[in-house]
Structures are given as C-alpha cells and as structure tokens.
Amino acid sequence: MSKNVTVYTTNNCKFCAMVKQYFDTKGVAYDVVNVEEHPERQKEVLELSGMLSVPVTNVVDENGSSKVIVGYNIAELNAAVAA
Amino acid sequence: MAESTSPAPFHDVIVVGAGPAALSAAIYTTREDIDTLLFERGAIGGLAAITDKIDNYPGFPDGVAGLQLADDLRAQAERFGAKIELGEVTAIHDEGKYKRLETTSGDMLARAVLIATGSDYKKIGVPGEAEYYGRGVHYCATCDGAFYREKRLVVVGGGNSAVQEALFLTRFATHIDLLVRSTLKASDVLLRELAAHSDKITVHLGTTTDEIVATDGMVTKVIGTHEGQRIEFDTDGVFVFVGLVPNSQFLAGTTIELDEVGFVKTDENLATTMPGVFAAGDIRSGATMQVASAVGEGATAALKIREYLERPATEA
Numbered sequence: 312m313s314k315n316v317t318v319y320t321t322n323n324c325k326f327c328a329m330v331k332q333y334f335d336t337k338g339v340a341y342d343v344v345n346v347e348e349h350p351e352r353q354k355e356v357l358e359l360s361g362m363l364s365v366p367v368t369n370v371v372d373e374n375g376s377s378k379v380i381v382g383y384n385i386a387e388l389n390a391a392v393a394a
Numbered sequence: 395m396a397e398s399t400s401p402a403p404f405h406d407v408i409v410v411g412a413g414p415a416a417l418s419a420a421i422y423t424t425r426e427d428i429d430t431l432l433f434e435r436g437a438i439g440g441l442a443a444i445t446d447k448i449d450n451y452p453g454f455p456d457g458v459a460g461l462q463l464a465d466d467l468r469a470q471a472e473r474f475g476a477k478i479e480l481g482e483v484t485a486i487h488d489e490g491k492y493k494r495l496e497t498t499s500g501d502m503l504a505r506a507v508l509i510a511t512g513s514d515y516k517k518i519g520v521p522g523e524a525e526y527y528g529r530g531v532h533y534c535a536t537c538d539g540a541f542y543r544e545k546r547l548v549v550v551g552g553g554n555s556a557v558q559e560a561l562f563l564t565r566f567a568t569h570i571d572l573l574v575r576s577t578l579k580a581s582d583v584l585l586r587e588l589a590a591h592s593d594k595i596t597v598h599l600g601t602t603t604d605e606i607v608a609t610d611g612m613v614t615k616v617i618g619t620h621e622g623q624r625i626e627f628d629t630d631g632v633f634v635f636v637g638l639v640p641n642s643q644f645l646a647g648t649t650i651e652l653d654e655v656g657f658v659k660t661d662e663n664l665a666t667t668m669p670g671v672f673a674a675g676d677i678r679s680g681a682t683m684q685v686a687s688a689v690g691e692g693a694t695a696a697l698k699i700r701e702y703l704e705r706p707a708t709e710a
Contacts, residue, residue, distance in 0.1 A: 323536035325443040325461055326436075333480060347540035356541075362528030363541040363631070381528065383436060385480050385498065 314392075316341035319356045319367040322348070326383040327366040333388055341368075405431045407699055408495055408504035410483045411641075413440025414685050415675025416510035417467040417476075418692030419699070424474035426700060431504075432471075433497060435482035439464020440512045441638075441676075442685050444534050445555070446562040449583060451685050461536075463685070484644050488668050506699045509645070509658055509666070509673040510692065513638035513683070518550060522606030522613070523634070530613025530631045531606060535559035542566050542631050548573060548616045550603045551635035557584045559635055560595055570595045571627045573603050573618055575636075601625065606632055640677050653679040663698045664691065672699055 316334060318341050320327035334341045346353045346365065353363070359379045360367045368380040370391040378391040407423050409416045412434035423430045437443045445460035454463075468478070485496040492503045515533040517523055523531055532538040539562060547567040549560040552574035560572050561584070572595055578585060588595060598620065605617040616627045640656045651659045651667040657679035664672045674691035676683050681691070 321537060321540040323446065323459075323461060324534070324538075325439060325464065326534070326537060328461070329437050329480075336480075350540070350543060353541055360528070363530070364528040364532065364538045366537075385435065385482070 313373065314339070315371040317344060317369045317371075318342070319344045319346055319352075319359075319365050319369075321346060321365050324365055329383045330366045330368055330388070333383075333385070334392075337392055339392060402494070402501045402503050404492075404503045405429050406504065406703060407431070407506050407508065408433065408483075408493075408502060409508045409510055410486075410495075410644075411440065411510035411512055411675070411677070412438045412468070412478055413510060413512045413675060413688065414442050414463075414467060415512070415677075415688040415692035415695070416440075416508065417471045418689040419508050419510065419674060419696040420471040420476035420692075421467075421474060422693050422696030423699065424471065424476045427475075428700065428703065430476050431502075432476060432478045433481055433483050433495075434478060435480075435498075437464070438468050438478060441514070442688075444536055446536050446558060448685055449558075450581070467689075482644075486645065486648055486650070486668070486671065488649060488670075493668075493670055505670065506702055507671045508692075508695050508699060509642075509650075509671065509677055510675045510688075510695075511641040511644075512676040512688075513640050515635065516637040516639045518603055518634055518636055520603055520605055522608065523632075526606060526608050526611075526613050529611060530608060532631060532633050533635070535562050535633050538631075539563045539566050539633075544568055545630035546628060547571070548603075548627050548629040548632045549635065550616075550632060551637075552576065552578045552580070552599075553635065553637070554580045554584060556580070556635035557588055559633060561587055561591060563633065564591055564594045567594070571616075571629065572597045573601045573616070573627070574599050575602055576600065598625075603632075638676065638683060642677060655679075657681070664695045665698065665702075670702060672702075 370378045380387045406429040409432040412432045442460045443464035449457040481498040487494040495502045543566045557580040601620045607615045642656045658673040659679045672695045674695040675688035
C-alpha cells in the first residue's frame, strides 16, 4: 500500500536526519519540508503535532488517514509504515 | 570469527549505544575483525550529534559541528564493517559464556557487551516544564531553535552546553535571558563569546527557575527568584541545559552495579560487575562528560574487550 510521507525538519536537526535515514533504509519515499528555510510552513508542524518541535513525520495512507509521529520514535515509525 | 549453535543472532560484541564512545570502540574492534553490532535507540552520535559546535575536540582548530563529527565517526566505523541497528536493548542477562540481550528486534547473543548508552539532558522539574514540552519548552536548540525567529527566549543553565546553545540561538532570537542558578561554569572561550553577545544575551546569575507559565497553551513567561525576590521574564520559549542523567534504566535488576545516581561502576579495565560486560563514555561512573574522553574510553574498552575475548573459555 503506498503512503505519502512528509518529514518536517530544520537545518541542524540530527533527529530529523535519523528519521530520513530510517525511511531511506526502509526504501520508503518521502517529502521533506524544512521549516527553517520555509518558516511560513511552521504552522503546519503546530497544526499536525500541537508542538513547535521537529522532526515531525506525517504518514498519510491511501484512505487519507493520517498518522503523525513526533520525534525519532522507531516503534511509532515502524507501526506507521507497516499499518 | 562469530559462530553459535543458538537460533538467536550472535555477535562477538554488541555495543549498546552509538555515540562517540561506542563508535570509537567499534572502529577498534572491527579493524581487528571482531564482529560488532551497535544498537542505538536515538541519534547516532549521541548528544554530541545534536550539539551545534564542539570547540574542545582535539584536531579541529576551528571547532567542529557535532553533526559532522558524529557522521564522520559513524562513517569510519562502518568503513571497517561495524553494523548499526536502530532499536533498543531492554535487558541484559548473564548466561556465562554468552550474554543474552533482549532487544526490540528480539533476543541476541554476544560474547562481550559494551554499554555506551551515554546520558540525556536533565529536566529542571518545575511546574510547566512537562506540560509545555515541545510547545515552548525544549532541550535541543539545533532542532527547535528555528521556531523562535524574531522571538524572545529564556535559556536555563550555566555550563558549557547552556552557553553554547544560547550563543547558537542568537541566530534566531531577538533577545535571550540566560538564567544561571549559581555562577557560570563554562570555558573561558565561551565566556568571551558570551560577553561579545551581551547585546542579545542577558545573564542572570544566582537566579532560580521556578515556574514556566503559558497562556492559551503557549509559553509566555518564566518565573524565577533572585536574592529572595520574584522575577518574571517575558518569553516565547525556554531551552533547558542543566546537566545530564544516565541512560541506564534498562540495567535495573541486573548484576551490573550502578552508583547512587545511576551511572555504571567499572574497574580500571572499564569492566562492570557482570563478567564480559564493559562500559565507556558518559554512562560510566566518574566520566568527565567530554567527547574526547568518551572517544578515548571507547578505544580502551575495545582493547580490553579484545583481551577478554582472547582468554580461554574457562577463564571468560
């Protein structure tokens, strides 16, 4: 099942790099939104997660159902990819 | 070198963690063809990786970005064959010749184990800190500083990390109040930099942080105390750097002895009280919490592990 994955990041965020590396390892394609380079999109992070913090990952399945993962959380990333 | 009749995956050495001590150890073990697996639950490179700039690591006259140093250590370890698995070790059992590790990827066996789980940033434990985590309270300036462009900030702490991160945050914030409970304990270099940024950073010595206050769910002020007087600091966010706590929860209930704070006790060979299990870096009781020290301890631990592996099985 294909999923749309978006990872919200900043320039120097190691945990963001880890999330991207996780998806690279799994062979899962993803879009990156760098909210440091595009501060106008920071509100998306707050709307999705309720937090002003990255990484935030939004995994949307074919039915449009969204799963939001805050931080680098392997268990939640695994569940979101597998579901 | 690795061989086992057990169905559980087997490695000569399993390193718990992938920070500077762990990666340094892996460079040494894998260069000697000792099969080595690293388990990391967080960021490869540990706290060093999320530090903006490391100024006191030898060999880098202009300092080095924590992220860059972490990536270079990792690349060097992987060049010699180290394998890094993303997951968590939840328990260690001594089964004599082998150690059995419970992990999020199932059980694994190793002839020797290196605990290099490091430490994590300590919380201050005041009202509002947990409630507004991620919505105004942060522990990673390099991750979340960008959300505070043209905003006011409070940074709590007076050590190297607090000063370093406050300096980093000046690239975003209009003004920073640095709340220091007693006195500054940062290096002279950082103190000079701090003085050079006095237009943006105001240092408040002898000032406790008592409460973080929010309005409509977003942080708006910090309440502190100085010489018995209550002080309010208007702010849009708080970054906390007040010390470290050991990542040793998974060792509770094992025969590995911890000190009163939770750091792992070792002997002069970096061996713990469980035979075949060693510890290095920030997790070790008595550690200096320096990247250079962690790297050195990782190398020492690797050599001691090699000696351990070369002993006849009856001695191990």
